[in-house]
Every structure is written in C-alpha cells, then in structure tokens.
Amino acid sequence: MKKSEIFPLVMLVLGAIGFALFGVKWLVNPTGMATPLGIILTNGDATSDARAVYGGMELGLGLFLAYSAIAPARRTQGLAAAAITLAGLGVSRSIGIIAAESVTSGTYALLATDLTGTVLCIAAFLVSRKND
Secondary structure (H helix, E strand, O other): OOHHHHHHHHHHHHHHHHHHHHHHHHHHOHHHHHHHHOOOOOOHHHHHHHHHHHHHHHHHHHHHHHHHHHOHHHHHHHHHHHHHHHHHHHHHHHHHHHHOOOOOHHHHHHHHHHHHHHHHHHHHHHHHHHHO
C-alpha cells in the first residue's frame, strides 16, 4: 500500500465505524437516543421511523463504507458518498438552526462533526482520485 492510500482508507474505516455504531445505537435504543435531543417518540410509528432513518440508513451507509474500504477501486465512490451524506446533514442541520428559535450546544456539536467530516472526506476523496 502506498503512503498516499492510507488517509483515504483511514477516513473510510472511521466513517464506517462511526455510521455503523450510530446506526446500531438508534436501532437498539431509539428513545434513549432521541430524548437528549428533545425528540419525543410518541408511538410505534415514530419509534419504527426513528429506527429506520437513524438506525437502518446509518447502518447501511456504514456497511457501504466498509465495503468501499475493502478494495482501492471502490474507495473514491465510498468517500464521495460519505462527503455528500455529511454535507447533506450539515446543510440540513444549519437550516434547522437558522429556522429554530433556539438549539442546544449538542446541535452545534453535531453540526461541527458534520462539517469536519465533510471537509476530511472531501480531502480524502481528492487524494484517492490522485491514486486512481
């Protein structure tokens, strides 16, 4: 493995672990994950939807990033998916912050994570493209 391949691989592995762990936490305990954010899951439909969107989709992306990390030919696509997903989260969270009357520091911490992840994945994507 070339030295220039390490950063993209590390970003994919970290993304895979992060998204998968977050997804599993939402699948196992959606109420426990939602409550600190002020989200109240009022019935089975809400809990099921939280498991699907925050659990299943996050877990699915984590598995895709792990799949992308396995072979160098797939790394660029995985990094693009991670960057686009994190950018989407960051933009949507920013709109939510602007539209809200107030948010807690937890929301700003999540925004910082989204934006930092976006920048790192874009950088890793660019490095990966040079390796192709």
